[in-house]
Each structure stands twice: as structure tokens, then as C-alpha cells.
Amino acid sequence: MADVQTIENVACGFCGLGCDDLTVEVEGRQVRAKAPVCPEAARLLRRLDTADPVARVAGETASETEAADAARQILASARAPLIGGLGVDMAGAGAAVDLAIRFGGVLDHYASEGLFRNYAAAQRTGWLSTTLAEVRNRCDLLLVVGDDPSATWGRLFERFFPATPLFAGANRRVVFLGAAPGEKARGQLAGAQVVHHATEDPVAALEALGTLVAGRRPPGESFGGVGAEALAALAEELRNAHYAVVTWNAADLADGDLVATRATALVDRLNVTTRAGVFPLGGRDNIIGVNQLLLWRLGYPLRSAVRGQASSHDGTLFATEAALADADVLVWISAFRPEPPPAFAGKVIALAHPETVFDKEPDVLIPVGTPGVDHAGTVFRMDSIVSLPLGALRVATLPSVAEAVRRIAEG
Amino acid sequence: MRLRLKGGRVLDPANGENGVASGAVRDIEIEDGRIVAATDLKADAEYDLGGAVVMAGGIDLHSHIAGGKMNLARLLMQEDRRAFPEMPGNFCGCGGGRAVPTAHATGCRYAELGYTTVFEPAMVGANARGAHLEMADIPNLDTGAYLVLGNDDYFQRLLAAGAGQEQVNAYVGWMIEATQAFAIKIVNPGGINAFKFNARKMDLDEANPHYGVTPRKVLTTLIQAVTELGIPHPIHLHGCNLGVPGNDDTTLATMLATEGRRLHLTHLQFHSYGTEGDRRFSSSAARIAEMVNANSNISVDVGQVMFGQTITASADYMSQYRNRGLASPKKSIGMDIELDAACGVVPFEYKDKSFVNALQWAIGLELFLLVEDPWRIFLTTDHPNGGPFTTYPHLIRLLMDRDFRNAQLATLNKAAQAHTLLGQITREYTLEEIAILTRAAPARILGLTDKGHLGPGAVADIAVHTEDADREAMFSTTRMVFKNGRLIVKDGVVVELAQGTTHVARPEFDRSVEKDMQRWFDEAVGLKARHFRISDGELRGGAGPTILKCEGGAS
Numbered sequence: 001m002a003d004v005q006t007i008e009n010v011a012c013g014f015c016g017l018g019c020d021d022l023t024v025e026v027e028g029r030q031v032r033a034k035a036p037v038c039p040e041a042a043r044l045l046r047r048l049d050t051a052d053p054v055a056r057v058a059g060e061t062a063s064e065t066e067a068a069d070a071a072r073q074i075l076a077s078a079r080a081p082l083i084g085g086l087g088v089d090m091a092g093a094g095a096a097v098d099l100a101i102r103f104g105g106v107l108d109h110y111a112s113e114g115l116f117r118n119y120a121a122a123q124r125t126g127w128l129s130t131t132l133a134e135v136r137n138r139c140d141l142l143l144v145v146g147d148d149p150s151a152t153w154g155r156l157f158e159r160f161f162p163a164t165p166l167f168a169g170a171n172r173r174v175v176f177l178g179a180a181p182g183e184k185a186r187g188q189l190a191g192a193q194v195v196h197h198a199t200e201d202p203v204a205a206l207e208a209l210g211t212l213v214a215g216r217r218p219p220g221e222s223f224g225g226v227g228a229e230a231l232a233a234l235a236e237e238l239r240n241a242h243y244a245v246v247t248w249n250a251a252d253l254a255d256g257d258l259v260a261t262r263a264t265a266l267v268d269r270l271n272v273t274t275r276a277g278v279f280p281l282g283g284r285d286n287i288i289g290v291n292q293l294l295l296w297r298l299g300y301p302l303r304s305a306v307r308g309q310a311s312s313h314d315g316t317l318f319a320t321e322a323a324l325a326d327a328d329v330l331v332w333i334s335a336f337r338p339e340p341p342p343a344f345a346g347k348v349i350a351l352a353h354p355e356t357v358f359d360k361e362p363d364v365l366i367p368v369g370t371p372g373v374d375h376a377g378t379v380f381r382m383d384s385i386v387s388l389p390l391g392a393l394r395v396a397t398l399p400s401v402a403e404a405v406r407r408i409a410e411g
Numbered sequence: 412m413r414l415r416l417k418g419g420r421v422l423d424p425a426n427g428e429n430g431v432a433s434g435a436v437r438d439i440e441i442e443d444g445r446i447v448a449a450t451d452l453k454a455d456a457e458y459d460l461g462g463a464v465v466m467a468g469g470i471d472l473h474s475h476i477a478g479g480k481m482n483l484a485r486l487l488m489q490e491d492r493r494a495f496p497e498m499p500g501n502f503c504g505c506g507g508g509r510a511v512p513t514a515h516a517t518g519c520r521y522a523e524l525g526y527t528t529v530f531e532p533a534m535v536g537a538n539a540r541g542a543h544l545e546m547a548d549i550p551n552l553d554t555g556a557y558l559v560l561g562n563d564d565y566f567q568r569l570l571a572a573g574a575g576q577e578q579v580n581a582y583v584g585w586m587i588e589a590t591q592a593f594a595i596k597i598v599n600p601g602g603i604n605a606f607k608f609n610a611r612k613m614d615l616d617e618a619n620p621h622y623g624v625t626p627r628k629v630l631t632t633l634i635q636a637v638t639e640l641g642i643p644h645p646i647h648l649h650g651c652n653l654g655v656p657g658n659d660d661t662t663l664a665t666m667l668a669t670e671g672r673r674l675h676l677t678h679l680q681f682h683s684y685g686t687e688g689d690r691r692f693s694s695s696a697a698r699i700a701e702m703v704n705a706n707s708n709i710s711v712d713v714g715q716v717m718f719g720q721t722i723t724a725s726a727d728y729m730s731q732y733r734n735r736g737l738a739s740p741k742k743s744i745g746m747d748i749e750l751d752a753a754c755g756v757v758p759f760e761y762k763d764k765s766f767v768n769a770l771q772w773a774i775g776l777e778l779f780l781l782v783e784d785p786w787r788i789f790l791t792t793d794h795p796n797g798g799p800f801t802t803y804p805h806l807i808r809l810l811m812d813r814d815f816r817n818a819q820l821a822t823l824n825k826a827a828q829a830h831t832l833l834g835q836i837t838r839e840y841t842l843e844e845i846a847i848l849t850r851a852a853p854a855r856i857l858g859l860t861d862k863g864h865l866g867p868g869a870v871a872d873i874a875v876h877t878e879d880a881d882r883e884a885m886f887s888t889t890r891m892v893f894k895n896g897r898l899i900v901k902d903g904v905v906v907e908l909a910q911g912t913t914h915v916a917r918p919e920f921d922r923s924v925e926k927d928m929q930r931w932f933d934e935a936v937g938l939k940a941r942h943f944r945i946s947d948g949e950l951r952g953g954a955g956p957t958i959l960k961c962e963g964g965a966s
Contacts (some may be wrong), residue, residue, distance in 0.1 A: 009939050020942045090544055119486075126487055126742040126756070128732075131537070133936045135747040138562075138607065159937055165839045166564065166750075166935055167608075167621070242609070271732070275609050277747055295482040296545045299492040299513040311507070313489065378540065378949070385479050385748055387540045388942050389949065 002028030011388045013089070013372045014336055017153045018132070018381035018388050031373060033120015038154025044337055045373060045393075052397050053354050056365040064366065068407040071331075071349045071364045075333070075408070078347075079331040081105035084339065087285035087300075087334040089377030089390065092401030093293045095409075096333060100306040102409050105331070106323040109287045110339060112302045113407050114251025116315050118280045119301070121260035128267050130277030130313065131383040132159065137166040138275075142192075143234075145248035145259055146178040146200045149281055150185040152249065154284065156281075157188035175234060176281035177226070178202050191404045199224040199233070202248075203255050206262035209235055211268050211322060238266075244276040257339060283382025285336040286371075292380055335368050335401050351375050351404050369398040413440040414896055415454040419465035419875060424843055425851040425864035431842050431878070436462055441871040444895040448647040448867045458898070461874055463890050466846050467863050468527030468872030470853040473647070473677050473712050476517050477531045477556070478542040481665055482752040483744050484511040486794070488758055490740070510721040510795040518550035519905045520801055523853040525874030525889045526849075527911075528862060531556040531595055532647060532677065533726045536563070537749035539590035540945050546913055547951045551899055553872075555857075555914035557647050558592035559726050561629045562603035565752040565931055571622040576635055577921065583636040584920025589944040591915045591956055594644035594856075595637050596677075598726040599651060601627035603753045606729035608712055613729065615651055615661050615668065626651050627668050634672050640918035641961035643858025645673035645710070650682050653730040659688040659695030662849060663702055671708050675856065678714025678793040679703075680775040692767055694774045694831055700781035703788075710856055711782065712789035715775035715806055716768060717798025719919040722758045725796065731755020750935060761798065769827035777831065780838045784856065785847040794943065808883035810840040845886075858959060859914070869898035912918050913950050 004027045011020035015038075022263070023034040024045060031047035055067035062397075075081060083096050086109040100107055109115075121127060135142070142160065149156050161172060172192040175180075180196050181189070199205045201224030208223035212235035221228055238244050246263045250256030263278055267343060270276035282288070291302050298304050300313035324344055325332065331349045332341035338356040341348055350362040353370065371377030372390030377400070380387045399407070414437040420430030430436060437943035440449050474482055486491065488511060495509040498519070506516035521529060530548075534542045534556035560583065561567060571572070571577055583595065601624055608620045615626050634646050650665050652658035662682040666674070676682065687693035703709050720739075725731055728745050735743040735757050744756040760766040773808035775797070782788045794800040809816045817834055828834070840848075846920065854863020861870050874894040879885035894909040895923040925940075932940040947955040 009941065011939075018938070094548070122744075123487065123489065124742065126738075126744040128745040130747045131749045133751070133938070134607070134747045137750060137935060138747075138935050162934070162937065164934070191565070243607075271745075275607060275747075292479075292482055292541060293544075293548075295485045295886055296477070296514045297548060299508045299511075300489065301486060313492075343545055358890045359793045370436075374810075378544065380541065384482075384536070385746075386938065387544075388938075389540070389946075 006026040007393060010393070011372065013154050013286060013379035013388065013390050014041055014044050014284070014379070015023060016288060016382035017156060017159060018386060019155055019159065020388055021315045024393060031393050033127050037154070040154060044106040047373060053367045053406055054365065058363060059361045064407065067364050067366050068404070068411055071366070071408045073365060074329055074349060075103040076349050080322045080327045081331055082320065082327040083107050083331045083333065085110050085143060085277060085332045085334040085339060086290050087336040088290060088401045089286055089335070089338060089371035089379055090289050090293060091377060092333065092335060093286070093290040095402040095405035097293065097297050099331065099405050099409055104307045104328065106305045106318045108303050108318060108320045108323065109290055110320060110334070111251065111284045111287050112319065114249065114256060115287060115291065115302065116281045116319070117250035117256035118260045119315065120257035121264045125264060127264040127278055128271055128276070130279055131385050132381065134277065135160050135245050135279055136162055138168055138243035139167045139245040140172055141237055141244040142174045143244065143246045144174060144176045144178070145206065145246065145263060146253045147182045147248070147249070148176065149249050150188070152184055152300070153281065153363050154184070157185050161192055163191060164362045173237065177205055179181060183397050197230055199226050201225065202253070203262055205231065205261065207268060209268060210262060210266040213238055213266060238270055239274065241274060241276070244270055245279050247279040247281055249281040279383070281382060283380070288382055288384050289378070289380030289387060292384060333401055335370055351401055354398065366404050367398050368401050368404050369396045371400070377401045412443055412896065413452060413454045415457045416465065416873070417457055417459050418461055418494055419460035421465045421865060422842060422846045423467065423865040424847045424864045425854070429843050431464055439465060439865060439873070440775055441896040442536065443892070444871050446865055446867055446869045446871050448714055458891060464842065464876045465865065465876050466525070466874050467850045467869065468892065468894070469527040469660065469849045469875050470857070470863055471526055471791065471800065472789055472853040472857060473532045473791045474529050474800055475531060475533065475667050475724055475796070476529055476554070477514070477533055477545040479538040480726070481511055483754065483756045484722045484724045487742060487744055487756055491720070491722065497909050509801065510799050514545055515546040515550060522551040522892055522894070522900050522905055523889060523903055524886065524951060526804060527551070527872035527894050528553040530554065530593065530857070533559050533598060534590065534592060535559050535726060535748055535752045535754070535945070536586060536590045537751045537916040539592070540949065543591060543913065543950050550908040551894055551905070551911065553911040553914060555593035558586060558597050559589050559598050559752045560586060561597040561600050561633055562752050564604065564935070567601065567604055567619060567622040567624055570624045570628055570632060575596050576632070576639065579632055579926035580636045580639050581921040583633070583917045584640055585924050587642070587916060587918060591913070591945050591950060592914050593914050594642055595628060595633060595648065596647045597633060597652065598649040598752070600629035601728055602651060602729045602870055603726060604627065606732070607747055611733070613651055613730070630665065630668060633747050634669060634674060638672060639963060640920065641963045642918060643959065643961070644856060645675045645697070647675045647677055649677050649727060653681050654728055654734060656684045656692045659685050659698060662699055666709055668700050669708060673708050675710045677712050678791065678797065679711040679778055680714045680716065680771060680797065683774050683778060688830055689797040690766060690826070691909055692770065694770060694777060695779060696774045696777035697832065703782050704784070708785060711776050713775050714791055714793035714797045716771040717792055717802040717806065718761045718763045718768070718772065719798065720760045721795045721798050722756065723796040724754065724756045724929040726752045726754050726829050728753035728755040731757050741857050755922035763823050766824045766826050769824040770830055772823070773831035773833045776816065777836065780836045785844040786852045788848065789853055792850045794904070804883045804886035807845055807886045808881070811845065811882045812820060813837060813839050844896060876908050891953070910951070912957040914955070915956040916961055917958045918920055921965060
């Protein structure tokens with residue numbers, strides 16, 4: 001029997017919140033997280049002492065070299081590859097860009113919908129934003145738009161609202177504009193005053209709020225189902241707050257782009273007289289880091305294509321779903337979780353988490369290790385500023401994405 | 412590997428050699444990436460320079476080339492990327508942009524101009540890991556970064572609590588090591604922090620609304636810290652009141668606040684504004700230059716404004732927020748960052764017909780021409796804030812060619828022409844002075860003893876220019892550029908990509924500060940100090956940094 005090894009202060013790269021205080025037990029090949037940990041991290045860190053799956057080509061067991069050779073052959077004759085998924089650490093992201101430069105291809109991350117909804121606002125007007133440590137210590141009024149985000153980011157409010165902030169004082173308030181906060185959120189916010197304004201149209205409510213904050217009264221009795229008086233009172237609180245923060249998860253909101261636009265405008269108006277910032281939620285599977293790397297390497301964010309030694313960007317055409325319609329090869333990369341590729345008629349090369357369940361056998365399957373479990377790596381937090389070093393928890397038996405891609409590209 | 416560069420006119424002010432003036436030609440010999448004394452040994456390769464001008468590779472001590480704010484700028488200004496697509500060349504599909512070029516384009520364009528070392532002057536600690544990853548993807552350049560300090564709540568708290576200098580030094584040392592920084596930058600001392608408490612301006616002796624700490628205290632404490640830690644580069648200061656008419660008095664007071672200790676004032680042009688004239692905006696370059704000339708402890712870089720579209724990116728969110736109404740196109744980004752600093756990104760178009768922009772241009776040139784000692788003034792546009800670094804050849808001609816300069820001046824806003832002394836200044840920079848500004852002096856002030864010169868032992872970073880009376884043409888292209896003795900540019904075209912290194916300074920400090928840092932990160936920041944800290948192996952794809960060990964100075 002292997003000894004049980006307890007590793008403290010483990011950094012977690014899955015949801016983008018960037019918790020780095022996890023305690024993990026490792027016993028031989030087995031990994032299990034102990035508190036403090038959210039359910040998603042517990043699930044994604046869990047490893048049993050099972051044999052790794054091996055590479056396959058057309059469903060037949062293959063060596064890693066054979067799989068890399070097969071992938072290279074497919075890519076060499078590809079007309080329009082899509083390099084998708086992109087659940088990778090920074091080294092994996094660099095390798096994916098190298099692959100696009102070598103063979104051409106569109107680059108997108110599977111969770112980019114929310115990011116681009118936010119960019120609809122950001123690229124038109126810009127925005128005034130803030131980061132986690134500022135929220136923790138300065139935010140005295142937090143406006144949460146849409147659904148309770150605790151389902152996706154299990155420790156969000158625990159991280160947002162520590163017991164003893166440096167500046168925010170004892171009277172911290174959280175206003176939910178949308179769905180009601182769940183039990184978990186209420187528990188984590190026990191030290192704050194929690195208010196809920198139910199609405200199914202947060203865009204209308206935010207728009208009215210923006211008008212009110214600017215000192216004008218919008219015509220109407222209620223906005224998105226929230227009474228004008230309640231919104232007027234909230235506007236007054238926002239104006240009186242020292243540091244208000246507006247947060248939302250654009251991926252979960254049908255009108256995420258409009259929520260982002262209205263929230264941005266609201267915060268813009270608040271900053272004329274007091275301080276405030278937006279804190280857009282997102283960041284799953286290092287999407288922010290991959291996006292950062294594309295920006296410095298290609299000059300464009302995700303949903304960009306490299307073709308003929310030039311790159312271009314189109315937030316609509318190069319989104320995974322649209323790009324798949326034009327693609328003949330899909331390189332699907334998902335190292336953090338067993339995210340299966342979307343349905344696709346063309347050839348599929350999968351660099352996949354070992355537990356991935358495929359609807360259709362990929363043409364080439366190369367199982368890859370998980371950053372922060374099998375190998376070290378770097379991931380960005382959702383605020384796009386802070387990045388974390390992930391350590392290895394056990395000896396790797398599978399290649400990292402960077403190694404697997406290198407083997408494909410270098411042959 | 413031995414190389415011989417034959418028959419060049421060597422311009423090497425650090426070693427007192429001026430082949431341009433004397434007309435003498437000689438060979439330069441390189442062995443394994445370093446310059447060596449001439450030998451009779453057979454070389455593996457020889458390059459005939461045909462009397463061309465040979466200088467050490469250029470060193471830019473202040474150019475924003477990496478970090479989160481540059482990515483925000485790229486995101487906000489996709490127009491810039493689209494307008495400047497990839498240059499022809501067989502390297503990749505990843506080079507474009509002018510005001511905010513990609514990492515690849517940054518490395519290639521700088522190399523084409525003969526630059527081989529560039530320092531990012533505003534790395535925020537919270538973003539340091541990302542900045543280092545980005546710098547590692549810049550080809551052809553050695554890099555390094557100055558850590559933004561002084562607005563962080565940890566430091567402000569220390570000062571408010573009356574901490575002793577030794578405690579401050581331990582903190583500064585810890586931060587430099589943890590973030591793999593080369594020097595300390597202060598941006599709007601205390602002002603960025605004050606803005607988080609809703610202060611909108613901050614003068615040298617104004618108290619922070621929360622901590623009560625003044626910018627003067629921030630400045631003098633950090634000057635003392637880098638002195639006692641032995642960091643070679645002095646405090647690199649972006650002063651109070653950037654861009655505000657009347658900031659000249661603050662700038663002068665800031666120089667006096669040093670009490671004779673070393674200080675580098677960056678993008679001085681933006682801090683040399685008076686309030687004279689009917690438009691309440693005037694040049695104070697003469698006053699400021701006089702003070703610089705009289706105080707040998709002061710060094711400056713200019714941050715010259717160059718006309719055209721650019722984007723400004725700064726940690727000075729307070730000032731950027733104030734100026735965002737001037738954004739063109741009309742959009743901007745601001746961000747408070749991690750109890751640490753902030754950033755503001757504002758696109759800007761400097762127009763030659765604008766009174767203010769034209770006068771800014773003239774003020775920058777006045778500073779260049781009125782500061783007498785070429786060892787204490789550096790050629791910068793504060794890329795991209797005053798203009799992209801690719802405008803350097805044009806700027807060099809403005810400095811070297813009075814007729815050209817005056818012809819340019821004559822095309823500008825008429826009122827601005829009437830408000831500047833520029834037309835009466837006869838000084839023209841010599842080639843030797845340009846070599847000092849762009850090579851010898853930056854190496855000296857950064858403490859890089861094996862750079863910026865061509866003597867034995869120097870890194871073989873070498874730029875070869877064909878002399879041309881049109882200095883803009885001369886400096887727009889290079890005949891050859893060598894990086895660590897490898898030919899990377901030939902006839903103005905990048906022929907090979909070299910992997911650079913990252914310079915870091917490593918001071919000694921009292922490591923008992925570690926416990927307090929851990930507590931601060933746990934309780935306030937919400938991140939483990941050990942994860943904030945960047946290990947050597949994280950730099951340059953595992954190659955690690957080039958470490959400059961610091962000898963503690965007078966304490």
C-alpha cells in the first residue's frame with residue numbers, strides 16, 4: 001500500500017476563481033481533495049488507481065508516435081482545421097497556437113460564448129473593472145445580476161466577502177437582481193446584508209437603474225418586474241457606496257451582451273462621483289489565459305484564424321459552431337475535464353481528458369494529462385490579471401497537451 | 412564559434428572610440444556570443460562591413476512591451492492590429508499592429524532598428540507572471556521589467572504605521588525577488604491608491620485620504636530602499652499630475668525632494684507643463700532642463716510625442732480616468748488591481764494641428780536639446796504612450812538635423828509655434844551623442860556592464876548601419892544586427908529569430924519578512940504568497956533569468 005500524502009495549499013485551475021488553499025490527499029495514483037473544496041473541484045481532482053487509456057487511431061490501439069503520425073497526416077491534408085476546446089494551460093495554449101501556425105486553423109475555446117458577450121460591451125466603449133482582492137476589501141455594495149453564481153463558482157461569495165475586509169467595514173450589502181440566492185450563497189454571505197429583487201428581465205432593471213443613478217427618473221412603475229421605488233432606493237445606495245461592484249455571468253444570460261453593456265454603463269456613471277467596478281464572471285478551464293496568449297501572440301482574442309501566415313479575427317464566423325460548418329478537421333483539446341467534442345462530420349483529432357466519453361470514435365485519440373494533477377502548468381484567473389502556478393500531484397503517465405502537440409508538429 | 416566583423420567604423424562612446432569622427436576602420440571579433448580582443452585565429456565566418464557604422468545593440472530603458480495593460484490595449488484597439496497586418500516574411504502568422512504590436516512584431520521591429528534589449532517599465536506585481544510569459548514570447552530581445560511599487564496597500568500601511576526603513580527594505584527586496592523584477596518604478600506616488608478611495612488628484616505633499624501618507628514620503632522612502640538594497644537602477648519615477656498644466660512646479664519640487672540622491676524621471680515631457688499664455692498651457696522645458704542640468708543625481712527620459720494614432724496604457728488610472736474624455740476613438744478601459752496598482756488604457760491621436768499636441772511635441776524636443784549631458788537623458792516615446800517605438804528614426808533626425816526640425820515645426824499649429832523656443836535652438840545631436848542616448852548611457856544607468864559597448868567581454872549584441880546624411884533613412888534600417896553573436900537581421904530583414912533572456916536584480920534582504928507577507932496574502936489578498944512568487948524556472952520557458960546580484964549600498 002502506498003502511503004497517504006497530504007498536500008496543502010494546492011491551486012485549482014478549473015473554474016477560473018483561482019482558489020489556491022486546497023488540501024489534497026494523494027495515495028499512489030489516487031487523488032482526492034479535502035476541505036476547503038467546492039463540489040466541482042472535488043469531482044475534477046478525484047483520481048482512482050485505474051490504468052490510463054491508451055492512444056487510438058480509427059478505434060485501434062496505437063502507440064503515441066503512431067497517433068501523432070496519424071494526426072499529422074490528417075492535418076497536413078486538412079483544408080480548414082478548427083482547433084477547439086482549448087481547455088489547456090499556458091504551455092498547451094502556446095502549443096495550440098504553434099499548431100495553428102504550422103497547419104493553419106481557427107482557434108476557439110469551448111466556453112467563449114460568455115466572454116464574447118462581454119466583449120460586445122467592452123470593445124465598443126471599454127469598461128471600468130476590478131479584481132478579486134479589491135472586491136474582497138473595498139466592495140461595500142455588490143450587485144449580482146442574473147442567477148446565483150454559486151452553482152458554477154462554489155466558493156465565490158466566500159472569496160468575495162472575507163470576515164475582516166481592510167476597508168469595506170461591517171455593513172456590506174449584496175443585492176441579487178434576478179434569481180434568488182441559494183442556501184450556499186446565503187451561508188457564505190452570513191456577514192452581509194442580502195437583498196433580493198426578483199426579475200426575469202435584468203436588462204430592463206439595469207437600464208432603469210443606470211438612468212436613476214444619473215439623476216433622472218425613467219417613465220414607468222416597474223422595470224423588469226422590479227418596482228420603481230425599489231430601484232430608486234437601490235440607485236441611491238449605489239451612489240452612496242464607496243466601492244460598488246457589479247457582477248454577472250454572461251454565459252448564463254440569454255441577453256448577456258446587453259447585461260454587460262448596461263452594467264458597464266452603470267459603473268461608468270457611478271465613477272463620476274464615487275468608485276465602482278465591473279467584475280464579469282467566467283474563466284473556466286483557463287479560457288482567460290488562452291485568450292491572453294492569443295492577444296499577445298496573434299494580436300487578436302479567441303475566435304481567430306491563422307491562414308497563409310496571417311491571422312484574422314471574427315467573433316461570429318470563427319465561433320466554434322459557425323467555424324465547424326466550414327471546417328474539415330476538428331482538433332479537440334480538453335485537458336481539464338472530460339468535455340466531449342461537438343457533433344462533427346469531418347475528421348476529429350482528440351487530445352482529451354482520459355475520462356472523456358465520445359459519441360463517435362475520434363479518428364485519432366491521444367489521452368492527455370491534467371494540469372495541476374498530472375503535471376505543472378500555469379492558468380489565469382477570471383480577472384485576467386492574476387495567474388497561478390499549478391503543481392503536479394502525482395507522477396505523470398500521460399503526456400501534457402504541450403508535449404502531445406509538439407510530437408504532432410515536430411514529426 | 413568565432414566571427415569577425417571586418418572594416419567597420421566603430422562608434423563606442425563607453426570606451427571613448429569614435430570611428431565616425433576619425434574615419435578609422437577596424438575589425439570586431441566575437442567568440443561564443445561575446446566580443447573578444449582581436450586575434451589571428453581563423454574565424455568561422457567573416458562579414459565585410461565596408462566602413463559602415465558599428466554600434467552596440469540599442470537599449471530601450473522605457474517601452475511598454477508586455478503585461479496585462481498591453482493586452483487590454485490590443486483588445487480595445489483591434490483597429491490598430493487590422494490596419495497593420497503581418498509584414499512579409501516566413502516566420503509565422505503572428506506579427507502585426509503598430510501602437511500595440513504583438514510580441515513577435517515587437518521583437519522583429521525592434522531588431523530591425525538595431526535594438527536588442529528593451530525594458531518593460533511598469534510591471535504590476537499581481538500580473539508579473541503573465542508579463543514574464545509574454546516577454547518570453549518576444550523574439551530577438553533581452554528584456555527586464557520594473558516593478559510598480561508605492562501604491563500598494565501593504566506599503567502604504569507600512570508607512571502609515573511608521574515602519575522603519577529596514578522593514579520597508581525587506582518588503583521591497585521580497586517583492587523584487589518574488590516578481591522577478593529588475594528595478595522599482597513608482598507611478599503617480601500614492602495617487603493610484605488614493606483614487607481607490609475616490610481622490611481625484613494628488614500633489615507631492617497631499618495626504619492619502621486613508622493612510623495620510625504623502626507622495627513625497629513614498630518617493631523618499633523608496634529611493635532610500637533601492638539605495639540601501641543596492642539596486643543598480645535608481646527609482647524610475649512617473650511623477651504626480653501627469654499631463655496637468657502647471658505640473659512643472661511639482662516636477663521641480665520632486666527633483667529637490669531627492670536631496671541629492673539618484674532619481675530617474677520618466678517621460679519628463681508629460682511633466683513639464685506650465686500655465687502661461689491665454690490658453691493656460693505652456694512649455695516649462697527650459698526651467699526643467701535647467702534643474703536637470705544643475706543636478707547630476709537626476710536622469711530623465713523624454714517620452715516624446717509623435718503625431719498620429721496611438722494608444723496610451725499606464726498604471727496611472729487616476730490620470731487616465733481624468734483624460735479619458737480625450738479618448739480617440741472614444742472608448743477606454745480602467746481597472747483597479749489587487750491592492751497593488753491599477754491600469755488605464757486610452758486610445759489617443761496626437762494631431763499636428765492641435766495646439767496642445769503640437770506644443771507637447773515641441774516641449775519634448777526642447778527637453779532633448781536643452782538637457783546638456785547625453786549620459787543623463789534617454790531617447791524614448793514612452794512607447795506607445797507618446798507614439799510607437801517605430802518612430803525612433805524620425806525622432807533621431809529631428810534631433811540631428813536642425814533644418815529638418817524647423818521645417819517640421821513650420822507645419823504645426825500656428826499658436827503652438829509661437830509658444831515654443833524650439834526654432835531658436837541651434838543644437839544638433841551628433842552620431843556619438845545618439846549612440847550615448849540609445850546604448851552607452853542606458854547600459855550604465857541600468858548597471859549592465861556587459862552591454863551598451865563593444866569592448867572585450869561585452870555581449871555581442873551589435874547593430875551595423877550604413878551611414879546616410881538623411882538620419883531618418885539611416886536609422887530606419889540596419890545592414891546587420893547580431894544578437895549574442897548570431898546574425899538576426901540582414902539588409903533590414905529579420906533572417907533568424909533569437910531567444911533573448913530576462914534581466915532580474917537580486918538584492919539581499921531580511922527574510923524574516925516572509926511570515927508577514929504570508930499573512931498579508933492569506934488575509935487581505937486571498938492568494939497564497941507562495942503562488943504569487945515566481946520561480947526562476949518559470950522564466951523564458953525554463954531557461955530562467957539572467958541575475959544581477961546587488962551589493963547593498965550605504966545603509
